[in-house]
Amino acid sequence: MRSSDFCIAGGGIIGLTLALELHRRGAEVTVVERDIPLKQASQAAAGMLAVRDPDNPPELLPLSELSIDLYPAFLDRIERLSGQRVPFQTTVTYQSVGHSSLRPAINLPTGLIPGDDGLSRLEEHSLDPRQLAPALLTAVRNTSVVILDHTTIESAPPAGCLISTLGPWGAPPAAPRKGQMLAVSVPASFGLDYVVRTEHIYIVPRLQGPRAGQAVIGATVEDAGFSTHTEPASLARLRGLAAAFLPAVADETDFPIVDHWAGLRPYTPDNLPMLGEIEAADPGSTKRFVATGHYRNGILLAPATAHVMAELLTGEVPSVDLCRFAPGRFGKA
Structure with missing residues (x-):
């Protein structure tokens, strides 16, 4: 197998977006994936580009703002390479702000009730990860990037640098x-064309593509190892929480369940990603970097992560200060 400038371990949204960015900069890139690309969390997500979700750590904001600025060019490049357009599904989110001082939304859409909480109207996009994933994979395959399915790091070809984007399958403390x-x-007559999000629930409609006419309701947060089983009681609870804001959702005849699934988010103890170089035990060994731990924001942060990691890997000063995301903050990996 030929050598590469960079070998990326992990074929999810982060790994493939980084591969595309490094290729754009003229690098030879190989991606190794232990299963098949984009099978895991990349397609399980709701697809909210939630830059100003109040539940996000404030340290994430500069990276989030960079990412949303990069998103139009990112989607344009995917379309040019793949021939597949990935549209934004929604442009408005109604965010529950609890009992904070933020002014509640006015002129609420039909069917949406604020309950005891205020609702803030955010200009925020969402997309369908199940449209993004195949388009991104096709785009990467239409470049010189080499993707090796069912391949482990141990059997990867030689490279000048190794980057782990393995999510929860990588090294601790990612879990x-x-x-x-x-x-x-x-129902088409209901007119659900906006996202509803609270601390415990979100409702994200699909307005275009093969899942048009559906809405995603999520999501539980569980320490359950690598289990991806769904449970009727958990799904019923999610529907009940959604009905507190959209009462019509409680009607199982008009709003029948058409799909259910579970994904595994890559979590870190401080809810921030790990982006940077890992200290090597042997100074003469291959340089190793990590880009993981994006938790609930992998889709949002993919373009910015690729951008700043490519800058770091090619010797440039990253556009966002990465000190807060340094892998060494948790000790030796």
Whole structure:
């Protein structure tokens, strides 16, 4: 096998987006994936580009803002390489702000009730990861990037640098946090064209593509190892939480469940990603870097992560200060 400038371990949204960015900069890139690319969390996500979700750590904001600025060019490049357009599904989110001082939304859409909480209207996009994933994979395959399915790091070809984007399957302290989700069919007459999000629930409609007319409801947060089983009681609880804001969702006849699944989010103890170089035990060994731990924001942060990691890997000063995301903050990996 030929050598590469960079070998990326992990074929999820982060790994493939980084491969695409490094290729754009002229590098020879190989991606090794122990299973098949984009099979795990990349397609399980809801697809909210939640830059200003109040539950996000404030340290994440500069990286999030960079990522949303990069998103149009990112999607354009995917379309040019793959011939597949990935549209934004929604442009508005109604965010529960609890009893904070934020002003509640006015002119609420039909069917949406604020309950005891205020609702803030955010100009925020969402997309369907199940549209993004195949388009991204096709785009990468249409470059000189080599993707090796069913391949482990141990059998990877030689490279000048190794980057782990293995998510919860990488080294500690990255760990899996299970999230169960369901999708319901939404009557066209209901007019659900916005996202509803609270601390414990979100409702994300699909307006274009093969899942148009559905809405994703999620998600549980569970320490359940690598289990991806769904449980009827958990799905029922999610529907009940959603109905507190959209009462019509409780009607199982008009809003039947059409799908359910669970994904594994890559979690770190401080809810921040790990981006940077890992200290090598042997100074003469291959340089190793990590880009993982994006938790609930992998889809949002993929373009910015690829951008700043490519800058770091090619000797440039990253556009965002990565000190807060240094892998060494948890000790030796």
